[in-house]
Amino acid sequence: MGAINEIAARLLETGEAKVVIGYGEGSFGSVRPAFARNQEEAEKLIYDKRCTQNLAMYVYKKEISPLRKLAIVANVSTLRGIIRLASENQIKNGDIITLYINELGEVIECKALSEIEICLAEITPEIKPEDKELIDKLDAMTPQERWNFWISEMESCIKCYACRQACPLCYCTQCAVEVNQPQWIPVAANTSGNLEWHITRAMHLSGRCVECGQCGEACPVNIPIHLLPIKLAEEIKNIYGTVSGMKIQESNTLSTFKPDDKENFIG
Amino acid sequence: MARIGVFICHCGENISATVDCAKVSELAAGLPGVVYSTDYKYMCSDPGQSKIKEAIREHNLTGVVVSACSPRMHEPTFRKACAEAGLNPYLCEMANIREHCSWVHEKGDATTQKAFDLTRTLVEKVKNNHPLESIKVPVNKTAIVIGGGVAGIQASLDIANGGHQVILVEKQPSIGGHMSQLSETFPTLDCSQCILTPRMVEVAQHPNITLYTCSEIESMDGFIGNFNVKIRKKAKSVNEKLCTGCGLCTTKCPTKNIPSEFEQGLANRTAIYVPFPQAVPNKPVIDRANCRYFLTGKCKVCQKLCPTGAIDFEQEDEIIDVKAGAIVLATGFEIKNTDFFPEYGYGKYKDVINGLQFERLASASGPTQGAIRRPSDGKTPEKVVFIACAGSRDPAKGIPYCSKICCMYTAKHAMLYKHKVHEGTPYVFYMDIRAAGKNYDEFTRRAIEEDGAKYIRGRVSNIYEKDGKLIVRGADTLLGGKPVEIDADMVVLATAAVSCDGSESLAQKLHVSYDPYKFFAEAHPKLKPVETNTAGIYLAGACQAPKDIPESVAAASGAAAKVICLFSNDELTREPIVAKVNRMPPPIFSTCMGCEMCISICPYQAIDKENITNRNGEVIKTIAKINPGLCQGCGTCVAFCKSKSIDLEGYSNKQVYEEVLALLNN
Structure with missing residues (x-):
């Protein structure tokens, strides 16, 4: 039994956590999210290289949320997701114990959000090489080529909203796509309507995205949809120097009115 | 249907x-x-x-x-x-x-x-x-006037005489502003202090005016009729309640060589000081940056001498919370110093002085008791050159505007000099004589025709010292640019009037717009000259642009009239075009998720948190709440809200969408 199982068992036994969100063996050699509520379930938790899913999206799900305090097995993007959720007031300090597994495989137990910030302070987030490659390829295109690329990708979207469900930051009880008075985004899966949905999603994530790439992972038709928010995050970092999900008291980069903001980009 | x-x-x-x-x-x-x-x-x-x-x-x-x-x-x-x-x-x-x-x-x-x-x-x-339904907001009938120069004094007195409470906030230890430094005033040559000091005393004694000196605005929030202002009252190190203003401390203070701000550096003051004899309040303050006790930890002479035990070295800055319905900005102006001008010696020639320094020399209460003497050796100057437009109307110096008051006060200076030194010769270098105003042109003509001021139209290229004289080199453009050289004993620069240091940060605190020169901006240059773009905040005097005394006083009375108009209502009516966070039946209560990003995006600080509680008072959900009194209906939050939980009354998403559809479905 590895460290993660021991810690999970202890947290459940002492009642410090009602549930430990982690990873378990799935079928055909895959991993799946697992929710340990007792000793027996705690023993089945695993952690290895296959465990890349950002579990932070479970903490606000209505089935899980009432079970706070929760413990959650975390990789870097989970930590960033939790910090971002905290800065948007979706998590309170003390709601969550994170079991961060670092590069050396050590489990670091963070009970306070400030401890997560300390873990993150040592990390420089990087875009995955394969994503970087595709972003560079898209950057090199003319606007028309890029438009054609996305249009052709959008044709295959079936509007299943798996991208939204997988995102640690899509916590709204009423998503913009569900608003029908007025109906901003068409419900039907057609190319222009799909594009509207994905542009809206990217804009709603701009300045917030923690670059976990889960939306792209979740897509059943393999649209590299995670590139839109990741590219926006990169742009924001370049322009404003801010990276989302690293500090709780971070500024809301694109949603802060400052009287001394320079308006030199106008005219 | x-x-x-x-x-x-x-x-x-x-x-x-x-x-x-x-x-x-x-x-x-x-x-x-x-x-x-x-x-x-x-x-x-x-x-x-x-x-x-x-x-x-x-x-x-x-x-x-x-x-x-x-x-x-x-x-x-x-x-x-x-x-x-x-x-x-x-x-x-x-x-x-x-x-x-x-x-x-x-x-x-x-x-x-x-x-x-x-x-x-x-x-x-x-x-x-x-x-x-239109929105009603109550009006708090107290006004805050920021700045205690002649404009602030006038505005305070007018509002107070209208029967309303006034809080006058002054940065310096005394009210009076620049006008208290002037010797005589154009175009009548009446003594500045003689007409101002009675007003200053009236402020101090007025039952409706509360005066805070050594004080600045720390922060402001709220809206017209309901401003909440924090005032930082800086430690004076003297207990005002105990101090009788006897002045014994100021005579015995061992630190005596601090250049007096009031005398424009032409005389010295002590570390515990009253800025000038007619100061209001007439009680000393300790200048901690220069006080021997605060610098070395030893001295306390003033404390030992004080008969009432008023000296308090432990005193700390005090933050005073006040509520007000209106604010009048009357922070005035500053002038550029002589060190701004490389061509006139970067301020290194003692006898090249600015206009305010000349005022002090000519003033009966000044360091020379009104005798015109050179600051360097105390001799009476035989030739004085006055240079108008020093910095003003000079885009190369970053000041393209006209400082407006210099033409008149330079003529006054030439006159005062001639009245005091009959055998002396005043020279005035000018670009144009701008003497528009009641009795103004007559005044400048008098300076030239009766008092013999020699007006030379042209600019001065440089000044240098030679054998105890200041050689002023310029050109007479009316004589085809003929070079002119004058060996002057003293040079007075009518330096440009500029906005006060700190006016930008004050404007930002008060959400008032300002021009590129950091002067506060009026709501409309013609029809709303004393209003700002922020409702309930008004302008008086030279914080808006260079103004002379009559103009400042007129603007102050104008601003006071606006305040009194506002205070004549118990409630204000506002258009109900404001944003609103949706509310729904339980268990949703509102689709707002309480991410609070709208709070930071709102330019008017109109959004706050609201707790939805059950009957036991337990918080079920925290959502955003928009204060209809503050909201200006700009719609920024509406556009930003991810869950579309905010809508604008009168211009709802639905309404605008239907308008667009009507056009598209032609």
């Missing part, structure tokens, strides 16, 4: 010359939901308004569209007419078929079609209107 009435106005011929109004009316009558449609020559006239009122009563209208001019002028007219007929005024909308159509297009079918299209969009909008 909607029952909409459409009223097409001819606006005399303004609209009907290019739009077929009868046709528009006829087409509008066919729109779904429209039960009445008509056209008339002047809809805003009495008979026009009666048509609307009659139609509302006869046809039981649930909405009105008036297709006429811009809503700027007549929306209130038509909304009032609707209200008089019993229809909620916010169920009336205007389509602008004049500025947006008839005035900008040729006569023709397309123009008529456009007028109809504009009308149609508003019909679709008004179907989605719902009744709104």
